[in-house]
Amino acid sequence: MADFGFTLSKGRQIDYEANDKRIAEYIYSREPSFRLCIECGGCTATCTTGNFTEFSLRELHILMKRGENAKVRQNIRKCMLCGKCTLVCPRGVNTRNIVFLAKEAFQMFDNHAV
Amino acid sequence: MQFDPFVIPFNLGLYFIIIYAVARSVVWFRELSRPDKLRLQRGFFGRAFGASLKEIFLESLIHRKILKSNFRLGYMHMSLAFGWFLLILFGTIEADVFGTSHLNAPYKAIFFRFFNPEHGRMGFEKFYGFLMDFILAFILSGLLLAIIKRFYSRIVGMKKTTKLKLTDKVALTSLWLIFPSRLLAESFTCGAYGTGSFLTGSLGDWLASFLPAQQMAYPFWWLYSLSLGVFFVLLPITRYMHIPTELFLIFMRNSGIRTGDKAGSYTEVQIHSCSSCGICIDACQMNFSAGITNMQSTYLLKGIKRNDDVTDIAYNCLMCGRCDQKCPVGLELSPIRMIERRSGDSNSHYSNVYRGYFRKKPLTLPERPNGLPSYSFLPEKEPEKVDVLYFAGCMTHLTPSIKNSMIKILEASGVSYGFMDEEGGVCCGRPLMLAGQEREARELINFNSQQIWKSGAHTLVTSCPICYKVFNESYYLDVEVLHHSQFIKMLIDEGSVKMRFLRKRVVYHTPCDLGRGSGVYEEPRAVLQHVSRLEKTKYDNENSLCCGGSLGNIKLDTSSRHKIAGDAAALLTRNDPDILATACPLCKKTLAPVTSTRVSDISEIVAEALMEHSVRRNLSKQLRSIKELANIS
DSSP: OOOOSOOOOOOOOOOTTTSOOHHHHHHHHHOGGGGGOOOOOHHHHHOTGGGTSOOOHHHHHHHHHHTOHHHHHHHGGGOOOOOHHHHHOTTOOOHHHHHHHHHHHHHHHTTSOO | OOOOGGGHHHHHHHHHHHHHHHHHHHHHHHHSOHHHHHHHHHHHSSTHHHHHHHHIIIIIISOHHHHHHOHHHHHHHHHHHHHHHHHHHHHHHHHHHHSSSSSOOHHHHHTHHHHOTTOOOSHHHHHHHHHHHHHHHHHHHHHHHHHHHHHOGGGGTOSOOOOOOHHHHHHHHHHHHHHHHHHHHHHHHHHHHTOOOTTHHHHHHHHHTTSOHHHHHHHHHHHHHHHHHHHHHHGGGSGGGHHHHHHHHHHHHHTTOOOTTSOOHHHHHHHHHOOOOOHHHHHOHHHHTTOOOSOSHHHHHHHHHTTOOOHHHHHSOOOOOHHHHHOTTOOOHHHHHHHHHHHOOOOOOOOOGGGGGSOOOOOOOOOOSOOOOSOTTOOOOOOOOOSEEEEOOHHHHHSHHHHHHHHHHHHHHTOOEEETTTTOOOOOSHHHHHTTOHHHHHHHHHHHHHHHHHHTOSEEEESOHHHHHHHHHHOOOSSEEEEHHHHHHHHHHHTOSOBOOOOOEEEEEOOTTTTTTTOOOHHHHHHHHHHSEEEOOTTOGGGOOOOSOOTTOSSOOHHHHHHHHHHHHHHHTTTOOSEEEESOHHHHHHHGGGOSSEEEEHHHHHHHHBOGGGSOOOHHHHHHHHHHHHHHO
16 A cells, blocks of 8 residues: 555444453442543653553553453553552542552453453 | 369360460471571570560560550450469469368369368468459459440540450450359358458358358359350450460560561461450551541451451551551561462451361462563663662652752762662552562562662662662662661761751651651651751651551542541641651652641751752752753743
8 A cells, every 4th residue: 555654543443342341340349439530641641650661541541441451451560559640640549559450350350361 | 072063164175275275386386487496496495585474474464565555454454364363373372272182173273262161261361362352353343444345445545446256255255254253153152151351251241141142152153164164165266365375476576586578377376466455446547537447457367367358458558557566465567467468369268167276278379370571661771880879769759849859969968979760760669569569579679679780889869768668678789778868867977068057846757668667767857956946746756647648558548548648737737837847758748738837858958958058069960950940840
């Protein structure tokens, strides 16, 4: 295909029926503040890990809520649990516990994947 | 031969508990690691033996520590423990001296009055009877306090008392019945024979005046024996197991055995030594500020003892260490909690009561099949060679004024220093450790160790007590680790920085990881005294409060954290100081929004007091710090 210097974005749809919401449900039931997130990205901006590599807690939040876990599974282990995101969060989301629970949920549902 | 069937329950209980205690001690001893075994042997047959005996007398019988902190509670514990001990001791002597023969079976001493109803009519016998009555009265006074405490805990100065399980309640009832039934049994016997001293004698006379004392006495002797027997049999599966275990614990501790980071015999002995006195509940800020009363150390230990799932309890704790300080038995509660966090969820919950008599299988780390490294993305860097390495830490990067103050101080000191995480570094690893993720933490520790080693520094200065603790305890480094307050103290002592005196009233909030966690109390206070008017509070040093922001607690919600922070700030600023000083960026960040008093880190106060002319003219470095400041504003 000719290279025009731009591409069309790939067509994609979120199939809520097929997606695996177990991880998100697991977190919702144990850390209700997961619902408070307004996806402002403050956590990602301050992130210690994000300083070295591509890692966005905001993105992982959204993906988990959608039930698209593949990328979350690959990336969640990069978090260092340092807690800066919790301190900057304007909504008081307990982000550390969300990462902690996500890891736990992957261990439980996904055959020790993380 | 003096014998009656009613002594059988007591005898069965007593021999059961003696055999059980010996067997369990043997198991515990065998489980110890080899060095610990040697320590215990050396401690038992060496100088530590005397110290242990003294401690057993002062702590297990007199309960000196509880008496010091809370007299009424201490009196309650003392009267039951020391009183019972005296009763057994003098009872045995009484049976030996006044009984029919020497070296009697234990039941003859316990039920002496039943077998010798005519005893105690005159002379020395009468005096001895008085003594025994006095001891019994002493115990009963404590028992009365205990019963009132169970229903109205404020009477002994406790805000909360521990909640009990069914077996605990049965054992508690049998314990409560022991002494009143002894009193009644002895009184009826004395009433029938006209003997007894001021307590049993007069009560007996009065009861005999309208009741058939001879017939009434026998059932109460049965009750006395039964309640003793039931108490002994239930002892291993209730909190009263602490009575025999604590002796073992004191010998182990005085021999130099410590908890360490793996579960083992010593941890198990500690768990069984907890008497559920509830002092840790009163000390806990999660209780008195946030109203959370299900996760304190006594419940953790009780949960482990009963093999319940304690994961939630183990993680829901600020790890501030206040309970470690207050525990009258001297249990190492935070290390036990950390072991529990690392062990994860052990899937061996049993509910049968009788299983409680057998020891729980030792905790093992869960297998993690995925052994891939988590932080392989971290870049390899070649740091420049320096003498002093400054590690700000994640939290300091969120409070840039601390970072800038430290740069100013380091510049003024004139040492050759490097800023290890100038462009945002790697986490020190302690937050992962606190989350029980040891393997991941080790990865970060190895990475940071390499960086420090490559820099060739001989001193590592950090602004964050969280980092300080982990650098000190878990890194194997050949450098001197200093918290910035220690570093500043060193500079002041050397005279390499000059400061003016700030006319400000300052109170100092000791950060948990720096104070109780690492034992650094003096240096920050000395620095503050040097530059300001440091005032005392009720919450200095070991009694310091937690700011509530602790990374130790993963589960605590934001509103509870605010409550804890608010209470802590209010208690510290009661005398309305000009500055609430702290030595931790996280404490500063947590306390600043909840108080109208200015909250400052020590480095900020020192930077403010720093004499300008003592700042060295070093253009490149100066430019760099100006650039720093420009970046922030």
